[in-house]
Amino acid sequence: MKMMKSRLTLDSTVSRAKRLLDMEVHGERVLIDAASGNYVGLDSVGSAIYDALVEPRSVQDLLAHLTSLYDDPAGAMAGDLLEFLEAEMAAHRIDVIAG
Incomplete structure (x- = not known):
């Protein structure tokens, strides 16, 4: 049986994943997943969200x-x-606490 993908709603409670390292690299804010080594650069809106x-x-x-x-x-x-939070959830950069 296939599991349904979790969909976020406005009532969902989320937080950034605890394993993320947050740093500045060459003037750009970067989140690094300590478990996988994957990283992503953030613009000003992404920074405000995180x-x-x-x-x-x-x-x-x-x-x-x-x-x-x-x-x-x-x-x-x-x-x-x-849409942004769904993508971040799929990338394991946010955790869904409830909802």
């Missing part, structure tokens, strides 16, 4: 935080945020 996910946070609360930082309506940003 800064906010040091502690577990609901996606709804994260969305409210981001809309307070950026001039983008929550409705327009919600789909982009969920």
Whole structure:
């Protein structure tokens, strides 16, 4: 039997994976997975998301935080945020705590 892929919702609670190392390399912020050695560079929005996910946070609360930082309506940003978090979940860079 195939398992269904977990889908995040605004009610989900997420946090950044504990095994991630966070550093600056040549002026770019980089997250390194200590277990696999894989890394990813972050832009300013990605950095804001990961800064906010040091502690577990609901996606709804994260969305409210981001809309307070950026001039983008929550409705327009919600789909982009969920898509980004789904990709980060698939890459094992965020943990889903609940939801």
